[in-house]
Amino acid sequence: MRLLKLLLKLTVVLGSLWMLYLMSHPKTDLDPTYSLRYSWLEYTDADGGPxxxxxxxxxxxxxxxxxxxxxxxxxxxxxxxxxRIPDEHYINATRDCRKFKLTRKYLTFPLSQEEEDFPLAYSMVVHHKVQNFERLLRAIYAPQNIYCIHVDEQSQASVFSAISAITSCFPNVYMVSQRATGKAKKPPPFNLPILSGNAYIVVSRGYVRSVLEDNRILALMEWAKDTFSPDEFLWATIQRIPGVPGSTWPNRKHDMTDxxxxxxxxxxxxxxxxxxxxxxxxxxxxxxxxxxxxxxxxxxxxxxxxxxxxxxxxxxxxxxxxxxxxxxxxxxxxxxxxxxx
Incomplete structure (x- = not known):
């Protein structure tokens, strides 16, 4: 009887240790039976400030x-x-990347097989306010996606250092190494008219294929690499190039209300x-x-x-x-x- 009690106690202790291990070592592979243990990812009152x-x-x-x-x-x-969280906080907090991702509750595994099979690419332009950037990154972060971060040339040194520290914790988050040069540009290739438009777009697969394969677009993107805020003109310009899937004539009659x-x-x-x-x-x-x-x-x-x-x-x-x-x-x-x- 005494041996049975000891075995029961040992089972309880081992079970508790196993739960602690699961909480501190998030599982990274997809397992349907594990979905009930995702409560540690929920945002609770303990995660907030005032x-x-x-x-x-x-x-x-x-x-x-x-x-x-x-x-x-x-x-x-x-x-x-x-x-308000100062920039220096992120520089210090990311010295231990594992702890930073755990305490900030970043998603470190795909939420579904469908999401894992359909990765997304994000482009983010940052001028200041690292706190806003980090919270946005956390909101849209998933390990199968790619994130390209451009920090403005005129940003304060603390902003650049803090964002560099944050991105260093993630293998799929990159900082642009070469920023806006301040030099005048030559005319765009193929005499393409540069048009401004929304940086937020939803496009077809054919449009994406054109971006990857069309020589006119490849030349335009190369030309745009060191320009100021290319996301505000690049997609709108491509959208008006004849032959691109989904393209339209550059006329305001084609525009829709946002x-x-x-x-x-x-x-x-x-x-x-x-x-x-x-x-x-x-x-x-x-x-x-x-x-x-x-x-x-x-x-x-x-x-x-x-x-x-x-x-x-x-x-x-x-x-x-x-x-x-x-x-x-x-x-x-x-x-x-x-x-x-």
Whole structure:
């Protein structure tokens, strides 16, 4: 009987040690039976800062009292000071990459076989505010994807060092080694007219094949390598090259309102209005405007979630960190919910 009790105790101890091992050593291969153990990836109140006192569920539903509490909180000096993370923090935190990825709860394995078989490539341009960059990277990160990061030439040294430290922790995240030169360019190849457009695009497989194989496009991309913000003209220019799948004539009659496109959701100041207004395309901004674009606040989240867009522009921890915090939790919970059997 005494031996049986000892064996039972040993079994309990070994079971506890095994659970601790699983929590500290995330499994990297796809295993359907492992989906129930993904709880360590969920964002909980313990992961947040001062924002965690807010009721994100109520904020997402547009409950007036919850939105009022969030608004009052974001305007207090102590709250804004405690939420802001200096660039130096990321330089120190990434000295131990494994710990950094674990504590920040990065996804270190594909969430499904479908996602693993369909990797994505991201291009990110960063000027400042490393905190915003790191949170965006965490939100869209998956190990099968590729991330290309361009840090502006005029960025502060601390920004460059912090982003370099973060990217060094991930084998599929790269920093552009050569940045915008400040020199005048020669005319583009093949006399292609340079057109500006959205940096957020959704294209067909044929378009992608043209980008990889069409000599005109390859020459254009080579020409654009050291230009300023090529993402704002490169895709729009390719879209107007005759013969490219999905191309159209360069005429404004072909343009669509961005509210119908799925790539990016943005509130332009001159299209906002009060509820019930026949002239308004969307409701008023609950954050603030920067260059006539709404930087979203917590009060915009309910409207955002009613739409089907892949990205929303813009968020900023300096404007409303609660909006970012609640959206992060929502997106992570939505992603993990798809893993349940």
């Amino acid at each position: 924002e965690k006192v807010c009721n994100c569920t109520a904020i997402m539903q547009g409950v007036r009292e919850a939105l009022k509490q969030a608004k009052l909180l974001t305007i207090t000096k102590d709250f804004r000071k405690n939420v 509210i119908n496109a799925i790539a990016r959701l943005v509130k332009w100041q001159w299209h906002e209005g009060s509820q019930g207004s026949l002239e308004a395309v969307y409701p008023e901004c609950h954050g603030k405007h920067v260059r006539s674009i709404c930087v979203y606040g917590a009060g915009d989240l309910q409207w955002l979630l009613e739409h089907h867009h892949l990205f929303a522009n813009k968020f900023d921890t300096d404007t409303d960190p609660i909006a970012l915090y609640c959206l992060e939790k929502y997106l992570r919970q939505k992603a993990l919910a798809e893993l349940q059997p």
